[in-house]
Structures are given as structure tokens and as C-alpha cells.
Amino acid sequence: MSLREKKAAKKKAEMIRSALSIIEEKGYHATTMEDIASKLLMTKGSVYYYFKDKQDLLFQSQKMLLTQCITNIEEIRAKDLDISEKLRKIMVVHIEYLITERTGFAMGSKPEQFFSGDQLKGILQLRDQYSKHIDDILQEGIAEDVFTAVDIKIVRNIILGAMNWVIEWYSPTGVKDKTELAESIADYLLRILIKDTYKVERGMIR
Structure with a gap:
């Protein structure tokens, strides 16, 4: 560009x-x-x-947000990081971006309310593309024996649901700023996945 x-x-x-x-x-x-x-x-x-109109503006806003989400996750996946740290960073960046663009994401939480036809199809394809990245990360972690074997679709939806719900309750006047909050949530979510044996090896637990 x-x-x-x-x-x-x-x-x-x-x-x-x-x-x-x-x-x-x-x-x-x-x-x-x-x-x-x-x-x-x-x-x-x-x-x-x-x-073209108000509908087009809203569509372009969602396309912009989702495209940036995909760019963010692709950049993190390309980094030379341990798989657990990679997923943690993806979560932190995801939550920070959600909070930063809170208005746009809140309006696009239920795309079927505003979009239909090709527009809805385009939004859902971008969402699926992002979800596929999460699925791939989970699969890699399981293959590397870092993550517990789980139902990837269920766990991915748990992770995305927990992260995306932040826009409903986050307060800028809260005790934690958006980065501290994002890091805390990422740490809690990772506990669902990381094997105890891996935690012991890395000194995360004794």
C-alpha cells in the first residue's frame, strides 16, 4: 500500500x-x-x-474491523513464539482491539440484524477466517503436547465468547486498564488449555 x-x-x-x-x-x-x-x-x-448509504457505512465498518483482526492474528502467528505465548498474545491483542473499537464491535455483534445477502455472507466469511486461525492454533498446541486434547470448536467458541463479551461490561474507570484486563483474561482462559506437565516444565506450577 x-x-x-x-x-x-x-x-x-x-x-x-x-x-x-x-x-x-x-x-x-x-x-x-x-x-x-x-x-x-x-x-x-x-x-x-x-x-453509498448508511447501510454501506456500517458494512464497511465491520469489514474494516474484522480485516484488522485477521491482520493482527496473522502477524502474531508469524512470530517466533512458544505456542502458549502465541495464543496468549493473540488473546491480549484481540481484547485490547475490542475495547479500543468498542462501538463498532458492539454494533456488529449480531450481523444478521443489519445485513443480508452478499453483505452478510462477506461478514460471516471474515468471521470464519478468524475462527479458523484460532482453530489452527489450538490444533498446533495439542499436537505439540502443550494443550490438553479438547473439542476445538467448543473451546474456540468459549474463548471467543469470553473475549467478545468484554465489550458488554468493560469500564474505562475500572481498577485495571485495558492491557492489564486483557492479560488477566488471557491467563484465565489459558488455564483451560495448558497441560499441568507443561506448566511444571516451565515453572508455572510446582
Whole structure:
């Protein structure tokens, strides 16, 4: 991606975040393109240059968020890390990103409420792509005898469910900041998976 393309992508991402804030405030159905244009300090015609309509804006927001999630996990998987540390880092980054982009993820928690046809199919494909990465990590950990043999689909859904639910109860005024919270949750979730023999070998338990 060229510098110009990166700047354009950054501007569009900032527009999406700002637009989502007004949609969150007024509600999806009550928000108009005029409201969005006013929030962005743009003419309605300029907003239509970037988004066909409110539905397209919401779709592009979900596509942006999920694509970044996939990029995050692919970058971590490419690192030379122990499989348990790799999964821990994936969890921490996932939770931090959820909290950072809380509004967008909250609106996309039930995509069938807003999308249908090709849009819904596209969102679900991105979700499946991310889930496949988690499945692969779990399988690798089991193969390396680091993780306990588990039903991968069930455990993946437990992990994703626990992480994604954070946006429902996280408070920025809480005792822990988002990184501390993400690390704590990751540590708890890893206890489901890591074998005691591996913990002993690494001095995690005695």
C-alpha cells in the first residue's frame, strides 16, 4: 500500500469511527445521512462519495474491523513464539482491539440484524477466517503436547465468547486498564488449555 493509499485508508477509518459514534448515540434507524454528514463536518454529497448509504457505512465498518483482526492474528502467528505465548498474545491483542473499537464491535455483534445477502455472507466469511486461525492454533498446541486434547470448536467458541463479551461490561474507570484486563483474561482462559506437565516444565506450577 502506497503512502497515499495509507493516508486515504486512515482518513476513511477516522470517518467511520466518528460516524459510528453518532449512530450509537441516536440509534441506527433514527440516524440519517444528514446527521452523519453534520458529525463529520462534511456535506452530504461528500459523505456519499465514500459511502453509498448508511447501510454501506456500517458494512464497511465491520469489514474494516474484522480485516484488522485477521491482520493482527496473522502477524502474531508469524512470530517466533512458544505456542502458549502465541495464543496468549493473540488473546491480549484481540481484547485490547475490542475495547479500543468498542462501538463498532458492539454494533456488529449480531450481523444478521443489519445485513443480508452478499453483505452478510462477506461478514460471516471474515468471521470464519478468524475462527479458523484460532482453530489452527489450538490444533498446533495439542499436537505439540502443550494443550490438553479438547473439542476445538467448543473451546474456540468459549474463548471467543469470553473475549467478545468484554465489550458488554468493560469500564474505562475500572481498577485495571485495558492491557492489564486483557492479560488477566488471557491467563484465565489459558488455564483451560495448558497441560499441568507443561506448566511444571516451565515453572508455572510446582
